[in-house]
Every structure is written in C-alpha cells, then in structure tokens.
Amino acid sequence: MRIVLASSSPSRRMILANAGVDPVIQPADVDEDALLASLQDASPADAVAALARAKAHAVAGQFHGDVVIGGDSMLLLDGRLQGKPHTEEATVERWREQAGKVAQLLTGHCIVHRGEEFVETTSTTVHFAAASEADIRAYAASGEPWQCAGAFTLEALGGWFIDRIEGDPSSVIGLSLPTVRRALYRFGLDASAFWRS
Structure with a gap:
C-alpha cells in the first residue's frame, strides 16, 4: 500500500518526504477555473475542499487499495479567494x-482509500509583513511565488515576509500532516506504516 499524491506540487512532496514518506506522484488533470466558476455560491472553505476532492477522485480510480491525497490551497484576503x-x-x-495585512490560508484535503473519503479544510491565519517595494519586486522577480497560493512560500524566500502564522505550518506549505493522520486513522491505518524503511 502506498500514498499517492494527486499533485505536482514540490512543497507537498517535500512535506511527505520530510515525514518519511516517498509518495507516488500522479498529478490530477482538473479544470480548476471551471470548477471554481461552478461554485460561486459555495463558502470559501467548501470551494477549496471541492478542488481537493476533484483532484483526488480524478486519480483514485488508477490506484485501488492505495491512499490518494488531493489538495488545494487558496488565500482568503478581504473576503476574496486568491489562488496562484x-x-x-x-x-x-x-x-x-496583502503587505501588512492578515489573511486566512485555506487548504482543502481529500484523502481517498478503498472507496471511502475523508474531506477537511484547514485554516491558518497568516500575518504578512509590511514588505518594502524593493523586496516585493525582488521576490516577484525570483519566480518562487508564481505557482503558490497567496503568492508566498513559508519555507523559502517568502519566509522573510511572513511575520507569524496561527495554525498548522505544514498546511500553509501545502499539506496538513495532522489532517492526513486523522484520515489514515479513520481508515484504520497507521501513519508509520507508510514510512520508508
């Protein structure tokens, strides 16, 4: 039995690798913009969860018996969801x-195993620094935040410009280990069963 990550996100892969897991990488092909457009009346947490769910289920049929993880993150700033x-x-x-403001980083998770699913959205409060114009331009020019929800990373260059967070750090990076653990336990599985030997 393996953990399959329905994502090409290097951050999500890194979280699992640092936690002792070598996941199978199988990015999901999902039209995120079309799905979000169909969810205009959904709450921000439900919209992010729906994206994660679509990704997990797009891949799950190929991996019977494995644990498939779909995830998606968006920043809720001033009442609006923002992606990459x-x-x-x-x-x-x-x-x-967003400089100098406080926002919520929402990360939707859908974990699927043998036809069962576990869906949860985590919310972490992010306090953005009042970054200088020169630093904003340099960070943008680095290319690092272009493919990141909320236009920032916590674990790399973007860490310079995050004053603090309230919540699960791994969720901000892209995948909540506590959420995945709760899902595994719900399925009757142990996290340690997936650690590399």
Whole structure:
C-alpha cells in the first residue's frame, strides 16, 4: 500500500518526504477555473475542499487499495479567494495588496482509500509583513511565488515576509500532516506504516 499524491506540487512532496514518506506522484488533470466558476455560491472553505476532492477522485480510480491525497490551497484576503498569481506582474500586485495585512490560508484535503473519503479544510491565519517595494519586486522577480497560493512560500524566500502564522505550518506549505493522520486513522491505518524503511 502506498500514498499517492494527486499533485505536482514540490512543497507537498517535500512535506511527505520530510515525514518519511516517498509518495507516488500522479498529478490530477482538473479544470480548476471551471470548477471554481461552478461554485460561486459555495463558502470559501467548501470551494477549496471541492478542488481537493476533484483532484483526488480524478486519480483514485488508477490506484485501488492505495491512499490518494488531493489538495488545494487558496488565500482568503478581504473576503476574496486568491489562488496562484502565475506571473511576476500579478505577484507584485498581490503583494502590494496583502503587505501588512492578515489573511486566512485555506487548504482543502481529500484523502481517498478503498472507496471511502475523508474531506477537511484547514485554516491558518497568516500575518504578512509590511514588505518594502524593493523586496516585493525582488521576490516577484525570483519566480518562487508564481505557482503558490497567496503568492508566498513559508519555507523559502517568502519566509522573510511572513511575520507569524496561527495554525498548522505544514498546511500553509501545502499539506496538513495532522489532517492526513486523522484520515489514515479513520481508515484504520497507521501513519508509520507508510514510512520508508
């Protein structure tokens, strides 16, 4: 039995690797924009969970008996959900908007095993630093935050500009280990069963 990560996220892979797990990487092919457009009336937490669910189920049929993890993160800032900025210019604009503010990083999880699913969204409060314009531009130019929810990383260059968080650090990086553990226990499995020997 293996853990399958329905994501190409290097951060999610790193969390599992640092926790002793070598996951199978099988990125899900999901039209996130279309799914979000169909969820306009959903709460932010439910929208993020729906993305995670779509990813997990897009992959689960290929891995009978394994544990499949789908995840998605978005930043809730001033009542609006924000995903990945994708470009240097968009990253600069995002950081001008969020610098010095407090926001919620929502990470949806869907863990599937033998037809059962465990769905949970974690919320972590992020206190953004009042970063200087030069630092915002340098960070955006680095390319690091382009593929990151909320246009930041906690574990790399972006750590310079996060004053503090309240909640689960692994969830902010992209995958909550406590959430995955709760799912495994619900399925009657132990986390240690997946550690590399």
